[in-house]
Amino acid sequence: MANMNPLPHVHNDVSQKLCETHDLCAEERKLMALSRTRLTADLWSPTVEEKSLLGKQFYSLEEFSSFFDTFCIDSKALFFVKHSTSLSKCKWASDPPSPEVVEALKYNSLRLVCKEFNASTRVDANRKDPKMITGCKAYIVLRISENKDCLLITGCHLTHNHVQCPIEFNYYFKKGYLLANSCLPVRTTNKISKQFISGEEVKRLLSYCKNRDNGVLETLHSLDALFTNDPGAKVKFVFMEDQVVIKTIFFLTSVMRSLCQRNPFTLIFDRMVHVNEDFDLYTVLCIDSKGQGRECAYCLTRKMPDLLRFTLVSLVQSVPDIKPNVTCLILGVAVEDKAVVRDLLPYAKVQICHSQVERLLLLKAQEMGSTEVEKIWPFFVELTSATSQNAYNQAVRSMDGMLPKAFMTYFREHWHPCHEMWVQLWAPKNTMKVDCGELITEHQQKLEVALKSSSTVAQCILDLVLIHYPKGENESLTEDEVAARYHAICKLEPASLIEEELGFARPGTYTITETKEGFTLNDGISEFFMDHSLTSCNCTIHTSSLLPCRHLFATRLQNKIPLFDMQLLKKNMTVLLKSH
Numbered sequence: 202m203a204n205m206n207p208l209p210h211v212h213n214d215v216s217q218k219l220c221e222t223h224d225l226c227a228e229e230r231k232l233m234a235l236s237r238t239r240l241t242a243d244l245w246s247p248t249v250e251e252k253s254l255l256g257k258q259f260y261s262l263e264e265f266s267s268f269f270d271t272f273c274i275d276s277k278a279l280f281f282v283k284h285s286t287s288l289s290k291c292k293w294a295s296d297p298p299s300p301e302v303v304e305a306l307k308y309n310s311l312r313l314v315c316k317e318f319n320a321s322t323r324v325d326a327n328r329k330d331p332k333m334i335t336g337c338k339a340y341i342v343l344r345i346s347e348n349k350d351c352l353l354i355t356g357c358h359l360t361h362n363h364v365q366c367p368i369e370f371n372y373y374f375k376k377g378y379l380l381a382n383s384c385l386p387v388r389t390t391n392k393i394s395k396q397f398i399s400g401e402e403v404k405r406l407l408s409y410c411k412n413r414d415n416g417v418l419e420t421l422h423s424l425d426a427l428f429t430n431d432p433g434a435k436v437k438f439v440f441m442e443d444q445v446v447i448k449t450i451f452f453l454t455s456v457m458r459s460l461c462q463r464n465p466f467t468l469i470f471d472r473m474v475h476v477n478e479d480f481d482l483y484t485v486l487c488i489d490s491k492g493q494g495r496e497c498a499y500c501l502t503r504k505m506p507d508l509l510r511f512t513l514v515s516l517v518q519s520v521p522d523i524k525p526n527v528t529c530l531i532l533g534v535a536v537e538d539k540a541v542v543r544d545l546l547p548y549a550k551v552q553i554c555h556s557q558v559e560r561l562l563l564l565k566a567q568e569m570g571s572t573e574v575e576k577i578w579p580f581f582v583e584l585t586s587a588t589s590q591n592a593y594n595q596a597v598r599s600m601d602g603m604l605p606k607a608f609m610t611y612f613r614e615h616w617h618p619c620h621e622m623w624v625q626l627w628a629p630k631n632t633m634k635v636d637c638g639e640l641i642t643e644h645q646q647k648l649e650v651a652l653k654s655s656s657t658v659a660q661c662i663l664d665l666v667l668i669h670y671p672k673g674e675n676e677s678l679t680e681d682e683v684a685a686r687y688h689a690i691c692k693l694e695p696a697s698l699i700e701e702e703l704g705f706a707r708p709g710t711y712t713i714t715e716t717k718e719g720f721t722l723n724d725g726i727s728e729f730f731m732d733h734s735l736t737s738c739n740c741t742i743h744t745s746s747l748l749p750c751r752h753l754f755a756t757r758l759q760n761k762i763p764l765f766d767m768q769l770l771k772k773n774m775t776v777l778l779k780s781h
Contacts, residue, residue, distance in 0.1 A: 251357050254341075259352045261305040263446060265343065266379040269313075270443075277370040278339065278361065279316035282379070286310045288345065298349040304416065306345060306352055315339040316373075317363055337361050377443040384417050385409050390440040395511075397437045397518070400428030417445060419659035424452075427666050431455050433689065435519040439502075439511070447658060449502040451515040454666075455689035456682075458520050461497040463688065464489050465523035467632055468497065470512065471533030471554070471641055474648045476661050479503055482652070484644060485516060489681055494640035499665055501658055509538050513545040529629045531637045534561050539622075553623040555585040556638030562612070569608040577603060586625045593624055678765060680704070686765045695777045698748055703764070706754035713756050722752045731756055736768050747773040 259265035273280065286309040288298065298306070317337035342356035377387035389409065393402070403424050410418045427434050433455035439448040453461075461468075469486040476482055480501050486494040498519070500512050509532075517524050527549040530542055534557035542551050559581040563574065571577050580600050587593035597617075601609055621627040652664050678686075684700040691699065712723040719732040729752045731738045742750040749769040757764055770777050 251359055254354045254357050254359075257354045258346070259343075260350070262307040262352070262379065263305075263444060265352055266377060266444070269341075269379060270376050273370075273374060276359070277365045277367050278359075279370060279373055280313040280339075280341065281316060281318075282311065283314040283318065283340075284310070284312040296349070298345070302350060308343065308352065309345050311343040311352075313341040313343075315361060317361070337363055377445070380445045384445045387443055387445060390438075390445050391443065393438055394440040394442075395437065397435055400425070400432055400434075403428060403436075416657055416659060417447060419657065420447060420450070420662065423659040423662035423666070424450075426663060427452065427454070430666060433458070435515075437515050439505075449500065449505055449508075449511065450658065450662070451498065451500045451512060452662075453496075453498040453516075453519055456685050457495075457497050459685045459689040460489070460495045461485075461487050461516070461520045462522055463685070464495065465520075465526040467529045467531065467629075467635065468527055468549075469494060469531045469554075469637060469640060470509065470536060472535065473641070473645050474652060476501065476652070476658070477656055480658055480661070482648065482661065483508065483512065484648075485512065486640060486644060488635060488640070491681070492635065494644055496644075501661060507538065507541075509536055510541040510545070513542065517545060529632050531632065531635075533641070534558055550629050551622055552628055552632065552637075553619070554637045554641065555623055555625065555628075556636070557641075558616070558623045559585055562616070565611060566604055566608050569611070570605045571608065580604075585623060588626050590626065593620065593626065678763075683764045691770070691777050695746070695748055698746065702742065702749065702751045703754055705751035706758055706764075708755075708758060711752070711755050713759050720756050722756055724752075734768065735760075735762055736766075736771070748777070 257268075259268065269280075272278075288303045288306055288309045291297075291309045315337035318340075319336055338358055339361045340356070340358055341354060343352050344355045345351075346353050375387065380387065385406065386409070389406070393406075398406075403421055407418070407421050407425065410421065424436055427436070431454045435451075435453050435458065437451040439450075440446060441448050464487040467488045469488070470483065472481050473484045474482045480503060483500040483502065484496055485498040485500075487497045489495050498512065498516050500508070500515075502508060505511065524546060525548055527546045529552060530546060530549045531552045531554055532539060534553055539551050539553075542549055559578075562581045562584075563578060566577055567574070580596060580603065584593065584596040584600070587596055600612070604612075616623075625633070647668075651668050652661055680703055684696075684703055687699045688696040710724070714721045714723075719730060720735065722729045722731065729738055729740045731753060735753055735757050736749075737743065738750050738752045740750050740752055742748070743753070753769065754764055756762075757766075
């Protein structure tokens with residue numbers, strides 16, 4: 202790996218000016234030199250420090266970077282990478298480190314030297330060798346362990362031959378330097394964190410990437426593929442502070458946004474699948490006119506305490522129209538911080554998935570000593586499905602006589618206070634017939650099949666993109682899905698007219714014949730003519746509006762030609778399409 206450039210040599214002059222500007226007297230300089238060699242804590246004594254650092258283990262570059270930042274701050278020392286060897290480029294005779302280890306450690310070896318390492322020589326007339334090296338000899342060497350499972354400090358010399366200037370240190374020190382040099386600058390990731398980024402910004406970030414560290418490059422390539430398929434997609438990154446490490450990615454496609462706009466009344470949010478040891482996939486679902494759960498947004502995330510707030514804020518920013526229209530938000534039983542919903546969706550009633558509550562109560566009862574599952578399970582079903590206060594109270598009394606006291610104490614402390622969130626009686630009317638648990642299970646099964654080979658965030662994004670834009674997707678789209686795609690790119694009025702025409706394109710409704718000139722369609726009253734490409738029709742609906750008509754849709758449907766096709770809009774794109 203090419204050496205990472207040290208701070209420019211001009212820094213020596215700048216450093217001197219910085220110190221001189223603050224008029225550090227000789228006594229102050231002596232105190233600075235003395236304080237550098239004293240113990241801030243025993244750890245930073247040169248003798249104790251060097252001994253204690255040798256053999257110190259780090260199981261990821263992030264772990265060492267955090268330690269290194271603290272070390273530099275405490276000692277006010279500036280280091281740069283003099284030499285490094287990438288672990289991914291090493292060749293091994295046997296037992297190479299696993300891909301996970303390569304991803305975590307990044308380096309086979311790393312040598313850090315003091316900023317003053319390249320200081321110039323000076324002449325000493327009293328020595329036989331008049332030239333004397335004045336460069337600082339302080340260094341830290343890091344190597345992979347014999348077991349190839351961690352990085353070790355194998356050598357260090359921490360005594361500097363020059364005074365450390367705290368003013369200079371504060372001016373030049375950049376937290377996360379090691380991680381920044383491995384991929385993107387930390388200042389860049391700090392700047393874009395918690396912000397929406399566009400397709401152009403993704404390409405710009407790709408141009409900044411120096412190598413494949415931290416999975417960032419692969420993730421950016423996946424997002425580039427998303428924007429290539431859908432320029433109207435919305436993506437928001439969260440990076441760990443002062444690190445080039447992805448914490449969370451929120452994204453939705455333009456079709457998902459359209460579905461959410463059209464079906465905003467009841468939303469579902471829960472963890473759907475475990476992607477790998479670090480990331481989980483959460484999904485926001487809406488419920489369409491047929492009672493099916495449809496994806497509105499994805500959130501790939503590490504454990505994050507304010508995840509619900511972050512997701513809802515991002516969703517409302519992406520689809521502002523839904524804020525006053527969401528009347529119910531159904532949450533998975535493990536979703537935390539439910540109180541934030543009131544601020545973000547003021548008209549939404551919070552519900553907890555009833556079937557998940559039943560299963561959780563059963564597991565808790567078993568943990569606390571209940572063994573007769575067949576006998577206690579009906580109590581929990583009766584509890585969640587109660588349609589009156591009396592029915593709920595009776596279910597609780599029945600549980601009192603059957604379940605351990607410890608369980609009933611747990612129930613009264615954790616679940617009774619919020620029973621209006623998970624008992625049928627208090628569910629909004631528009632959710633009475635919604636089996637939230639079944640919708641979540643169906644979605645989980647769908648994702649488990651689609652993501653079965655996903656082991657990284659980047660691959661997961663690619664697979665999720667394929668769910669929405671699979672090869673030959675238009676051949677199997679439902680009417681609602683086709684309509685949603687037109688709503689995603691067209692203005693409201695033409696999109697609504699297209700949706701209406703789709704509704705009349707039912708199989709078996711028309712007599713359709715292929716001719717030398719194209720196709721003819723007979724609806725029992727009139728006959729209409731269409732070209733071979735099925736983009737033009739002589740009916741008044743098409744000729745007056747230049748929109749795709751029911752005749753074009755019906756003929757395409759019979760001939761297994763995609764119903765969603767940009768060619769159907771090409772005659773009047775500037776008028777029909779939304780401006781992004």
